[in-house]
Amino acid sequence: MTQFIKGQWVPGLGHDVTSKNPATNEVIWSSKTATPEQVNTAVDAARDAQFDWFMLGFDARLAIVEAYRTQLEENKAEIAEVIAQETGKPQWETATEAGAMIGKIGLSVAAYNKRTGYSENDIPAGRAVLRHKPHGVVAVFGPYNFPGHLPNGHIVPALLAGNTVIFKPSELTPKVAELMLKLWEKAGLPVGVINLVQGELETGKALAAHPQIDGLFFTGSSRTGHILHQQYAGEPGKILALEMGGNNPLIIKGVENTKAAVHDIIQSAYISSGQRCTCARRLYVEKGAQGDALLELLASAVKQIKVGAWNAQPQPFMGSMISEVAAKGMVEAQRNLLNLGGESLVELTHLEAGTGLVSPGLIDVTNVIELPDEEYFGPLLQVIRYSDFDEAIKLANSTRYGLSAGILADSREDYDYFLARIRAGIVNWNKQITGASGAAPFGGVGASGNHRASAFYAADYCSYPVSSVEADVVSLPANLSPGLSL
Ligand SMILES: NC(=O)c1ccc[n+]([C@@H]2O[C@H](COP(=O)([O-])OP(=O)(O)OC[C@H]3O[C@@H](n4cnc5c(N)ncnc54)[C@H](O)[C@@H]3O)[C@@H](O)[C@H]2O)c1
Ligand SMILES: O=CCC[C@H](NC(=O)CCC(=O)O)C(=O)O
Numbered sequence: 403m404t405q406f407i408k409g410q411w412v413p414g415l416g417h418d419v420t421s422k423n424p425a426t427n428e429v430i431w432s433s434k435t436a437t438p439e440q441v442n443t444a445v446d447a448a449r450d451a452q453f454d455w456f457m458l459g460f461d462a463r464l465a466i467v468e469a470y471r472t473q474l475e476e477n478k479a480e481i482a483e484v485i486a487q488e489t490g491k492p493q494w495e496t497a498t499e500a501g502a503m504i505g506k507i508g509l510s511v512a513a514y515n516k517r518t519g520y521s522e523n524d525i526p527a528g529r530a531v532l533r534h535k536p537h538g539v540v541a542v543f544g545p546y547n548f549p550g551h552l553p554n555g556h557i558v559p560a561l562l563a564g565n566t567v568i569f570k571p572s573e574l575t576p577k578v579a580e581l582m583l584k585l586w587e588k589a590g591l592p593v594g595v596i597n598l599v600q601g602e603l604e605t606g607k608a609l610a611a612h613p614q615i616d617g618l619f620f621t622g623s624s625r626t627g628h629i630l631h632q633q634y635a636g637e638p639g640k641i642l643a644l645e646m647g648g649n650n651p652l653i654i655k656g657v658e659n660t661k662a663a664v665h666d667i668i669q670s671a672y673i674s675s676g677q678r679c680t681c682a683r684r685l686y687v688e689k690g691a692q693g694d695a696l697l698e699l700l701a702s703a704v705k706q707i708k709v710g711a712w713n714a715q716p717q718p719f720m721g722s723m724i725s726e727v728a729a730k731g732m733v734e735a736q737r738n739l740l741n742l743g744g745e746s747l748v749e750l751t752h753l754e755a756g757t758g759l760v761s762p763g764l765i766d767v768t769n770v771i772e773l774p775d776e777e778y779f780g781p782l783l784q785v786i787r788y789s790d791f792d793e794a795i796k797l798a799n800s801t802r803y804g805l806s807a808g809i810l811a812d813s814r815e816d817y818d819y820f821l822a823r824i825r826a827g828i829v830n831w832n833k834q835i836t837g838a839s840g841a842a843p844f845g846g847v848g849a850s851g852n853h854r855a856s857a858f859y860a861a862d863y864c865s866y867p868v869s870s871v872e873a874d875v876v877s878l879p880a881n882l883s884p885g886l887s888l
Contacts, residue, residue, distance in 0.1 A: 404433035404576065404600050405440060406583045408447035409593030415440060416601060421576050424490040424758035425711035425722040431488075431577040435601030438608035441568070444597035445614045448539040448566035451594030456536055456564035458592075464511065467562055470589035471507040477585060478504065481578075485550055486712035488577050490722025490758055491674060493712060502551045502840065509840045510559045513861040518563065528873035534865035536564035537641050538616035541609050545622045546724050547677045547779075549575035550582060555840070555856055556619035556643070557596070563864035565617070566595050570609050572622075573602045574724055617641035619863065621856070624777065624803070624849045631852065643854035643863040645679070647777040648805025648846055651798035652682040652835055653820065654696060655791060655811040663810045664700045667783070668719075669834035670808065672707060672762045675720045676781035677728075679850075680806040680828060680836045683778060686794040689787045697747065697766075697785065704748045704762050704783075711759075723758035723780055732780035736763055739784065742770045750782050775801050791816065795823050805846030808835040827855065 405412050416435030423430050436444070455463070474481065478500045485496040518534040540560050544553035553569060560567050571579035583598045599605055610618060610630055617640055620630055624646040634642045652670055657663045670682035687693040710718035723729045729752050736750050750763025762781040767773055773784070788794040798807060807826035809817055817831040827846040828838055838844050838857065845855030854863045882888065 404580060405436045405444075406587070406596070406598040407436075407440060407444045408597070409587075412440075414600060416604065419573065419576070419600070419602070421488055421574065422725075423487050423712070424725050427726075427756045431580070433576065433600065436599035436605045438604065441599050441605060441608040441612065444568045444599050445539060445609070445612050447594035448568050448597055449614055451592060452536070452538055452564075452566040455561075455566055455592060455595050460514075460562070460564075463562055463564065466590055467507060467511075467558060470558075470586055470591075471504060473585035473588050474500070474504045474507075477581075481550060481581060484581050485578050486721070488575050489546065489549065489724060490712055492710070492714070492717050492719070492721040494717050495674065495721070496712075499548060499551045503554045506551070506554050506558050506840060509858065510562055510861065513559065513858045514562050517859065517861040518865050518867075525871070528871055531870045531872055533868045533870070534563065535868050536560075536865050538565060539614060540565045540567055540617040540619060540641075540864075541612070541615050542567055542569045543606065543610075543618065543620040543622060544569070544571045544575075544579070546572035546574040547674060547679075549578040552621045552645075553579070554582070555860060556621070559860040559864045560619065561591075561595065563861065565864060568597045568599060568609060568615075570599050570601070570606055573600070576600045615640065617643075617863070619643045619856075619860075621645040623647055627852075628849070641854075641863055642852065643856065643860075644852040645845060645856050646805075646850050647679050647779065648803045648826075648850050649683050649775055649777050649801045650680060650803070650806045650808075650826070650835060651684045651686060651801070651824075652807070653686040653794050653798060653809045653811070654693070655688060655794070655809065655816050656813055657696075657810050658812055660696050660699055663696060664703050666810055666832070666834045667700055668703060668707065670836055671783040672704070672720060672781045673834075673836050675709075675723050675760070676732075676762070676783075677723060677779055678836050680838060682806075682808070682835055683784060684798070685783055685785045686788050686798060687785055688794075689789055693787060701747045701764055704764050707762050709753065709759060709761055720762060720781060723760055725758050726756055728780065729758045729760045732760055732763075732778060732782055735776070735778040735780070736765060736782055738774070739765055739767055739770065742767075742772070742774075744770055744784070747785065750780075775803070777803065791819070795820060799823070799825050802849040803846065804848035805850035806830070806835045806838075808833065827851065
C-alpha cells in the first residue's frame with residue numbers, strides 16, 4: 403500500500419517500481435506507481451478537504467502540525483535511518499536532516515506570523531485589515547538529495563497557511579515519503595488534507611498538469627523546473643515556486659589560514675557527496691605560490707576524505723551517491739572536462755560496480771576555453787586559476803545560474819567588493835557555502851529559481867494577501883463629496 407489518497411493507503415495501479423539502497427544495490431521498497439486516474443482522485447480529495455481545513459483556523463491547524471512535530475521527534479532515529487538507507491548518505495548527516503525537519507515546524511510558525519498572518523491599523527475611514535488566505539490545493543514535488551527536509555519545507559508552511567497538499571516525491575526516495583505520510587496520518591490530519599502519489603514522469607506530469615491545482619512548489623533540477631515554468635506560462639492565477647540547481651562559485655583571495663580555507667572548501671564541495679544544490683562547483687584560486695600551496699593542501703585533504711556505506715563505522719564523510727547511474731554520470735562529466743583540456747588533480751573514481759560509491763575528484767580547468775555551464779551534481783570540484791580579482795568575479799558570474807556563491811578572504815573590503823558584484827541568492831563570507839539556515843530565505847536567481855525563495859520566505863508563496871477596509875456599521879462621512887446631497 404503505497405499511495406495515500408483520501409485518508410487511505412491504497413496500492414498503486416500503474417507499473418512496478420523499486421527503491422534500492424545505492425551502497426548495496428539491495429531493494430528496500432517496491433510497489434506500483436500512481437496512475438493519472440489516481441492522481442485525479444488525490445486532487446479531488448484535496449479539493450474536497452480544503453475549505454474545511456482552512457476554516458478550522460490557524461490554532462487548530464497548528465495543533466496538528468505540532469502533533470506531527472512530536473511524531474518526528476519520537477521517530478527521529480527511524481527517519482534518519484530510512485533516509486540513510488535510501489539515499490546512501492552517512493548516518494551523521496541524515497540525523498542532521500531529521501533534526502532540520504523538526505526545526506522546520508518552529509521556523510514555519512515564526513515565518514507565518516512574521517511574513518503573513520494578521521494585522522490591522524486604524525485609518526480615517528475605519529480600519530485597514532490585512533489577512534492572508536491559502537491558495538487552495540497545492541502540489542509539492544521533492545528531490546532525492548534531501549527527501550525529508552526539502553519537501554517538508556514546502557508541506558509544513560503550506561498546511562499551516564490552510565492549503566491542502568498532494569505530495570509527489572522523487573521516484574528515487576519513495577520510502578522516506580511513505581514514512582513522512584505515516585507520521586502525518588498519526589498526527590491526525592483530516593482526510594484529504596495531505597495525499598501522496600508515488601511515481602515517475604507519468605505521475606509527475608499528470609499532477610503538474612491537473613487543472614484543479616492552484617499552486618506547485620518544486621525543488622529539483624533546473625531542467626525540470628524550466629519544463630514546469632513553460633507549462634505554467636499563461637496561468638497567472640497559479641503560483642509556481644521553483645527551487646533549482648546551481649553552478650556555484652567560491653573565490654579564494656588573501657587567506658592566511660590555509661588549513662581553515664581547505665576545510666571550508668571541502669565542506670562546500672564534497673558534503674553529501676556533492677549532491678547539494680548549494681555545493682561549490684567552481685573554485686577560483688589566485689595564480690602564484692600562495693595559490694599553489696593551497697591547492698597542494700587541498701588535493702592532499704581530498705585524497706584523504708573517507709567514503710563509505712551509510713552505516714560504515716567509523717562513519718565516512720561521504721556516503722554513496724544516489725545511484726550507480728549518478729556515479730557513472732560523474733565519471734562521464736570528468737572525462738568530458740579532461741577531453742576539453744582539464745587536468746586532473748585528484749581523480750574521481752567509481753569505487754564499486756553496481757553502487758553509487760565514488761571517490762571525490764578535483765580538476766584544474768583553467769585551460770578549458772569554453773567551460774560548460776553545467777551543474778555536475780556530485781563530488782567533482784573544478785579549479786580555475788585567476789590573475790586579478792575582477793577577472794575572478796567576472797568568471798564567477800559567467801553562469802546562467804545564481805544560487806550560492808562565496809569568498810574566503812581575510813579582507814572585509816574584498817568581501818564588500820565581491821558582495822556588490824556577485825549575482826546569487828546566497829552569498830557567504832569566510833564560511834562554507836552549503837548548510838544554509840532555515841531562519842533565512844533560501845533561493846537563487848537566473849536558472850536557479852523564479853524569485854519565490856523558500857525556507858523562511860516559504861510562507862510568502864503559501865498564501866495571498868487580502869486587504870480590507872472595514873467599519874462596524876455603515877455611516878455617513880462627516881463631509882459629503884462635492885456635488886452630492888442626501
Ligand atoms: N534550490 C534548491 O532548493 C534545491 C534543493 C535540492 C536540490 N535541488 C536540485 O535538485 C536536483 C536534484 O534533484 P532531482 O534529480 O531529484 O531533480 P528532478 O528535477 O529530476 O526531480 C524533482 C522532482 O520532479 C519530478 N519530475 C521530473 N520531471 C518531471 C516533469 N517533466 N514533470 C513533472 N515532474 C517531474 C521528479 O519525479 C521529482 O519528484 C539538482 O539539480 C539540485 O541542484 C535544488
Ligand atoms: O540541496 C539543496 C539544499 C541544501 C541546503 N539548504 C537548505 O537546507 C535550505 C534551508 C531550508 O530549506 O530550511 C544547504 O544549503 O545545504
